[in-house]
Amino acid sequence: xxxxxVSATLDGMPNRSTWSPASWRTRPAGQQPDxxxxxxxxxxxxxxxxxxxxxFAGEARSLTSSLAEVAAGRAFLLQAGDxxxxxxxxxxxxxxxxxxxxxxxxxxxxYGSGVPVVKVGRIAGQFAxxxxxxxxLVDGKEIPSFRGHLVNDDAPTLTARxxxxxxxxxxxxxxxxxxxLLRAFTKGGFADLSQVxxxxxxxxxxxxxxxxxxxxxxxxxxxxxxxxxxxxxLSAGTLREVEFWTSHEALILGFEEAMTRRDSxxxxxxxxxxxxxxxxxxxxxxxGAHADFLSGISNPIGAKVGPSATPAELVAxxxxxxxxxxxxxxxxxxxMGIGKAASRLPGLIGxxxxxxxxxxxxxxxxxxxxxxxAGGRKTRHLDHIMGEISEFFEVCRGEGAWPGGIHIELTGxxxxxxxxxxxxxxxxxxxxxxxxxxxxxxxxxxxxxxAFQVAxxxxx
Ligand code: PEP
Ligand code: CO
Numbered sequence: 341x342x343x344x345x346v347s348a349t350l351d352g353m354p355n356r357s358t359w360s361p362a363s364w365r366t367r368p369a370g371q372q373p374d375x376x377x378x379x380x381x382x383x384x385x386x387x388x389x390x391x392x393x394x395x396f397a398g399e400a401r402s403l404t405s406s407l408a409e410v411a412a413g414r415a416f417l418l419q420a421g422d423x424x425x426x427x428x429x430x431x432x433x434x435x436x437x438x439x440x441x442x443x444x445x446x447x448x449x450x451y452g453s454g455v456p457v458v459k460v461g462r463i464a465g466q467f468a469x470x471x472x473x474x475x476x477l478v479d480g481k482e483i484p485s486f487r488g489h490l491v492n493d494d495a496p497t498l499t500a501r502x503x504x505x506x507x508x509x510x511x512x513x514x515x516x517x518x519x520x521l522l523r524a525f526t527k528g529g530f531a532d533l534s535q536v537x538x539x540x541x542x543x544x545x546x547x548x549x550x551x552x553x554x555x556x557x558x559x560x561x562x563x564x565x566x567x568x569x570x571x572x573x574l575s576a577g578t579l580r581e582v583e584f585w586t587s588h589e590a591l592i593l594g595f596e597e598a599m600t601r602r603d604s605x606x607x608x609x610x611x612x613x614x615x616x617x618x619x620x621x622x623x624x625x626x627x628g629a630h631a632d633f634l635s636g637i638s639n640p641i642g643a644k645v646g647p648s649a650t651p652a653e654l655v656a657x658x659x660x661x662x663x664x665x666x667x668x669x670x671x672x673x674x675x676m677g678i679g680k681a682a683s684r685l686p687g688l689i690g691x692x693x694x695x696x697x698x699x700x701x702x703x704x705x706x707x708x709x710x711x712x713x714a715g716g717r718k719t720r721h722l723d724h725i726m727g728e729i730s731e732f733f734e735v736c737r738g739e740g741a742w743p744g745g746i747h748i749e750l751t752g753x754x755x756x757x758x759x760x761x762x763x764x765x766x767x768x769x770x771x772x773x774x775x776x777x778x779x780x781x782x783x784x785x786x787x788x789x790x791a792f793q794v795a796x797x798x799x800x
Pocket of ligand 1: 619622707
């Protein structure tokens with residue numbers, strides 16, 4: 341028998357027993373594509389709803405347990421990956437390199453924090469983007485905006501930008517292959533701690549500015565030697581395998597609905613497209629379709645929280661998404677922009693705490709710090725990114741909350757999309773290797789710079 345979980349009757353809150361994967365359809369849904377052929381869309385969604393799940397309910401429950409440790413201050417969350425995955429950059433090498441840099445960051449952060457690091461990729465499904473405008477002007481002609489490869493192509497032509505439901509199927513298959521490789525890498529020895537540490541030593545030795553991290557890298561080296569001396573077998577299973585989880589923004593609700601299945605064990609609904617789903621800054625209104633959809637699935641849920649969020653609004657969203665106040669259910673992702681945390685965050689953290697929601701607070705220092713550089717490219721500066729993280733740590737500590745994690749857009753490739761770093765990317769170099777299909781990402785070196793600096797913050 342399915343378990344009926346809640347029968348909340350507060351204003352605007354549906355009784356959870358009446359929720360279904362399709363009930364979002366009765367709510368205003370922002371950011372949905374204008375699909376040209378409703379029949380073609382329905383046909384594809386029907387096919388997807390019969391395909392195997394990408395992740396399993398039991399895995400999502402394990403992630404909730406790990407996030408409950410973060411909520412309690414006993415673990416740290418690293419959520420990272422592309423702004424938007426691309427159909428054109430789909431190779432084993434690029435998946436491996438992204439995973440590798442995330443594992444390297446996680447090793448440094450584990451040492452800095454002294455607690456386990458929960459690793460969640462923006463990967464294997466991060467294909468849809470919210471846009472500030474439905475259309476854009478190209479050579480005087482109005483064409484639909486690019487909404488991510490789940491929906492349309494990025495080329496600036498009317499044909500390329502017309503939403504095509506077959507892309508939903510392509511995205512499913514690319515996600516399945518990506519996940520398959522991630523599972524193989526993380527369980528097959530690629531994640532070996534000694535190996536990950538060797539890569540970090542190479543970064544410190546080879547990067548011109550990396551030397552300033554020498555002391556921390558040597559401490560990690562000594563810790564590993566100490567473990568070996570105590571008889572810990574570093575090549576044993578637990579140190580060769582890691583848990584790696586997937587996540588994406590639950591934006592295109594027809595697709596997420598089609599991926600949602602009832603768990604045969606508990607009777608609860610799970611969105612099997614990823615372990616964790618989040619609601620974006622533009623679609624998080626409590627009465628909207630996205631919050632309705634996420635309220636009914638049992639996966640752990642994230643919510644972006646920007647500078648316009650009010651304490652009352654945020655508590656209402658927490659009540660909607662986590663009425664049972666389950667530790668690990670809800671991750672609040674603050675994305676304020678440098679200089680704003682001190683004024684915005686304390687009220688939000690205080691209100692959420694008073695409302696009794698045991699949330700994870702994490703910091704997305706990317707989306708509040710985007711600006712257009714001299715050459716017209718969207719970019720971000722590593723100093724602003726680090727600056728927002730420092731402010732986040734300071735505010736959380738001032739409020740007695742655990743700064744539970746960071747949420748980063750990065751790639752393992754040697755791109756020139758963000759400025760700064762010890763191997764500094766300058767404004768005039770942005771053109772060299774600017775390959776993102778959406779927001780600018782940290783490259784491998786900049787990501788490790790960031791990890792070493794956050795590790796220092798965690799130690800203080
Ligand atoms: C994103 O994470 O890529 C994104 C669009 O973020 P936000 O909703 O916070 O703007
Ligand atoms: Co982004």
